[in-house]
Amino acid sequence: MPPINQIFSGLFCLIFLAVQSPKLLAQPTTDELVGQVTSVSQLEDIQPTDWAFQALQSLVERYGVIEGYPDKTFRGNRAITRYEFAAGLNAALNRINELIATGTDLLTLQRLREEFAAELATLRSRVDPIEARAAELETNQFYTTTKLTGQVIFAVNAGRMSSQRIIAPRGAVITEDDPNPTVIYRASLDLNTSFSGTDLLKVRLVTGSDGITDNAAGFLEPNLGSTLDFSIPGRDGRFSLARLYYSFTPIKDLKITVGPALVAPDFVDKNRYANTSFLDFSTLALVNNFILLPRPGGAGIVIDWNPGGGAVKLRGLYVSGDAADRLPENERLIGGGGSENIRLFPTAGGGAKGGFFGDPYQGFLELEYAPSKNFAFRLQYSGGEVFGSHFNGFGINFDWALNQKLGIFGRYGYATYPDTSLGDISPNYWSAGIGFRDLFVPKALAGVAIGQPLIENAVGNATQTNFEAFYNFPFSDRLRVTPLIQVITNPANQEANGTIVTGTLRTVFSF
Numbered sequence: 353m354p355p356i357n358q359i360f361s362g363l364f365c366l367i368f369l370a371v372q373s374p375k376l377l378a379q380p381t382t383d384e385l386v387g388q389v390t391s392v393s394q395l396e397d398i399q400p401t402d403w404a405f406q407a408l409q410s411l412v413e414r415y416g417v418i419e420g421y422p423d424k425t426f427r428g429n430r431a432i433t434r435y436e437f438a439a440g441l442n443a444a445l446n447r448i449n450e451l452i453a454t455g456t457d458l459l460t461l462q463r464l465r466e467e468f469a470a471e472l473a474t475l476r477s478r479v480d481p482i483e484a485r486a487a488e489l490e491t492n493q494f495y496t497t498t499k500l501t502g503q504v505i506f507a508v509n510a511g512r513m514s515s516q517r518i519i520a521p522r523g524a525v526i527t528e529d530d531p532n533p534t535v536i537y538r539a540s541l542d543l544n545t546s547f548s549g550t551d552l553l554k555v556r557l558v559t560g561s562d563g564i565t566d567n568a569a570g571f572l573e574p575n576l577g578s579t580l581d582f583s584i585p586g587r588d589g590r591f592s593l594a595r596l597y598y599s600f601t602p603i604k605d606l607k608i609t610v611g612p613a614l615v616a617p618d619f620v621d622k623n624r625y626a627n628t629s630f631l632d633f634s635t636l637a638l639v640n641n642f643i644l645l646p647r648p649g650g651a652g653i654v655i656d657w658n659p660g661g662g663a664v665k666l667r668g669l670y671v672s673g674d675a676a677d678r679l680p681e682n683e684r685l686i687g688g689g690g691s692e693n694i695r696l697f698p699t700a701g702g703g704a705k706g707g708f709f710g711d712p713y714q715g716f717l718e719l720e721y722a723p724s725k726n727f728a729f730r731l732q733y734s735g736g737e738v739f740g741s742h743f744n745g746f747g748i749n750f751d752w753a754l755n756q757k758l759g760i761f762g763r764y765g766y767a768t769y770p771d772t773s774l775g776d777i778s779p780n781y782w783s784a785g786i787g788f789r790d791l792f793v794p795k796a797l798a799g800v801a802i803g804q805p806l807i808e809n810a811v812g813n814a815t816q817t818n819f820e821a822f823y824n825f826p827f828s829d830r831l832r833v834t835p836l837i838q839v840i841t842n843p844a845n846q847e848a849n850g851t852i853v854t855g856t857l858r859t860v861f862s863f
Contacts, residue, residue: 390412390413391412391413392405392408392409392412392413394420394424395408395412395420395424395425395426396423396424396425397425397426397427397428398426398428402428404428408426408428411444418440418443497545497546497547498543498544498545499543499544499545500541500542500543501541501542501544501862501863502539502540502541502542502862502863503538503539503540503542503630503860503861503862503863504537504538504539504860504861505536505537505538505539505560505582505630505858505859505860506535506536506537506858506859506861507535507536507537507567507580507582507583507856507857507858507859508533508534508535508536508856508857509533509534509535509536509566509567509568509580509854509855509856509857510531510532510533510534510568510854510855511530511531511567511568511569511572511838511852511853511854511855512530512531512568512852512853512854513530513572513843513849513850513851513852514850514851514852514853515848515849515850515851516528517849518572518573518843518844518849518852519844519846519848519849520575520844520846521575521576521774521811521812521844521845521846522773522774526572526573526574526844527571527572530568531568531571531572534561534566534567534568535561535566536560536561536566536567536580536582536583536856537560537561538558538559538560538561538582538583539558539559539560540556540557540558540559540594541556541557541558542554542555542556542595543555543556548600550600550601551598551599551600551601552598552599552600553597553598553599554595554596554597554598554599554611555593555595555596556593556594556595556596557591557592557593557594558591558592558594559589559590559591559592560583560589561583561589566583567579567580567583567854567856568852568854569635569838569840569852569854570583570584572840572843572852573816573840573843573844573849573852575844576637576642576805576806576816576843576844576845577635577636577637577638577642577805577806577818578635578636578637578816578818578838578840578843578852579635579636580629580634580635580636580856581629581634581635581636581639582629582630582634582858584636593613594613594615595611595613595614595615595618596611596612596613596614597609597610597611597612597613597614598610598611605657605658605659605660605661606655606656606657606658607655607656607657608653608654608655608656609653609654609655609656610652610653610654611651611652612651613649613650613651614649614650614651614652614654614671615648615649615671616645616647616648616649616652616669616671616714616716617639617640617645617648619654619656619667619669620654620667620669620716620718620732621640621641621644621645621716621718621730621732621747621749621763623749623751623761623763624728624751624753624759624761624787625751625759625760625761625785625786625787625799626638626639626751626761626763626783626785626787626799626801627639627640630858630860631797631824631832631860632787632797632799632822632824633785633799633801633820633822633836634820634822634836634856634858635801635803635818635820635838637781637783637803637805637818638783638785638801638803638818638820640763641732641734641747641749641763641764641765641781642765642781642803642805642806643745643765643766643767643779643780643781643805643806644716644732644734644745644747644765644767644781645714645716645734646712646714646736646738646743647671647672647673647712647713647714647736647738648671648714649671649673650671650672650673650712650713651671651672651673652669652670652671652672653669653670654667654668654669655667655668655669663721663722663723664719664720664721665719665720665722666717666718666719666720667716667717667718667719667720668715668716668717668718669714669715669716669717669718670713670714670715670716671713671714671716672712672713672714673712673713711737711738711739711740712736712737712738712739713736713737714734714735714736714738715734715735715736716732716733716734717732717733717734718730718731718732718733719731719732725753726752726753726754727750727751727752727753728750728751728752729748729749729750730748730749730750731747731748732745732746732747732748732749732765733745733746733747734746734747734767740771741769741770741771741772742770742771743767743768743769743770744767744768745765745766745767745768746765746766746767747763747764747765747766747781748763748764748765749762749763750762750763751787756789756790757788757789757790757791758786758787758788758789759786759787759789760784760785760786760787761784761785761787762782762783762784762785763781763782763783763784763803764780764781764782765780765781765782766778766779766780766781767779767781774810774811775810777808777810777811778808779806779807779808779811780804780807780808781803781804781805781806781807782803782804782807783801783802783803783804783805783818784801784802784803785799785800785801785802786799786800786801787799791823793825793826794826795826796823796824796825796826797822797823797824798821798822798823798824799820799821799822800819800820800821801819801820801821802817802818802819803817803818804816804817804818805818806845808845811845812842812844812845812846812847813845813846813847814842814845814846814847815842815845816840816841816842816843816844816845817840817841817842818838818839818840819838819839819840819841820836820837820838820839821836821837822834822835822836822837823835823836830861830862830863831859831860831861832859832860833857833858833859833860834857834858834859834860835855835856835857835858836855836856836858837853837854837855837856838852838853838854838855838856839851839852839853840852840853840854
């Protein structure tokens with residue numbers, strides 16, 4: 353029988369190595385254990401050249417406190433959890449108790465304590481701050497079932513036009529002056545609550561600067577999707593409710609979301625390279641299919657079905673909201689802008705009726721096929737009513753990761769909008785681009801995209817084209833800085849408008 357001082361040496365080695373290098377002594381979880389290992393040679397991924405070989409050999413062959421995985425591996429480079437460390441420590445303590453029960457000389461304990469006094473002091477200096485921090489987090493946690501997250505966006509923006517003035521699709525003069533440089537900000541707080549682990553109650557409060565007029569592209573071209581999407585919530589410094597919904601899974605592979613404040617692009621028309629305006633592209637017409645989502649926000653319901661967890665997903669969405677509601681994202685309407693002689697909507701004879709089933713409302717169906725994690729293709733239908741115009745539209749959306757660092761994406765849409773201020777129109781839409789991952793530095797993002805948001809002969813005498821390029825640099829996991837440039841030719845589908853060029857420096861802090 354080995355003396356107790358050898359047992360304690362092995363025990364101390366177990367503790368000290370786990371603290372110094374928590375990836376070394378990973379223990380298997382209980383459902384993976386193959387049983388006690390009696391020889392270190394049974395562990396195929398442990399070699400005599402490994403720096404911890406002798407320690408493992410001692411723990412395995414002398415004290416029998418190490419177990420392996422079914423594939424005869426130890427997986428020493430896997431991070432250890434506190435549960436796993438507790439299991440290994442318990443095995444060592446049980447062995448010590450066995451030796452004590454046999455009458456082994458307990459004076460060895462005193463000598464061991466004196467011999468390793470310096471190491472024990474170092475160990476305590478490392479453990480005490482961890483325990484204090486854990487106690488602080490437990491004391492100050494928001495709620496046991498709720499996580500609080502937040503985001504602050506701060507951007508500096510400037511731009512100019514090449515023409516003497518900018519006119520709207522209906523011919524009204526929007527401005528004859530270049531806008532002044534502006535500062536844009538948006539702040540949001542999310543409360544994410546889960547009661548069962550498979551559900552989600554989301555509440556989001558948001559505030560920001562004035563909206564589309566606080567950035568050059570949105571000021572000069574407010575009608576056809578040139579606005580910076582992250583600037584739209586606005587509210588001139590006042591907090592408002594941006595999300596309030598509850599998601600749950602009544603049966604396997606089916607998720608239902610209901611709420612009085614949800615936004616369609618959170619659930620449909622998603623794309624891995626062009627969908628999140630605070631992370632990748634920011635031009636409104638490039639982050640979503642412009643003509644299929646004229647009424648993105650309001651009260652509604654979403655059904656997401658992934659039969660068998662396979663490659664096919666089917667989504668259905670209905671959203672409706674009162675024209676005067678305070679949901680910030682409801683400002684994202686085709687033909688946005690100031691007065692009625694600038695907007696495509698409302699018409700002289702139409703207008704919002706309100707109510708859950710009244711004008712404006714929108715339904716959206718999406719069938720997604722994703723045979724692998726690198727490719728997804730989506731077929732879409734959109735229909736509803738917006739300010740007296742009953743619209744219908746069809747679209748496609750795809751993204752394809754060619755490798756870990758490079759991918760391509762695109763969208764196309766066709767819709768019919770009767771009874772607009774310019775009569776019946778049937779616009780086409782398309783956008784395409786390239787996305788980069790880990791460009792120059794790890795976790796960096798970049799992209800270049802082009803799109804034509806409203807191809808329609810009845811609207812203007814030319815076709816507006818939007819370009820955007822950005823580079824998202826990660827200063828840390830919580831702080832990202834992104835310079836981006838927008839170029840807009842034939843703004844508002846008017847040849848006389850020349851070209852608009854804007855530049856933005858976007859800073860995003862998340863917590």
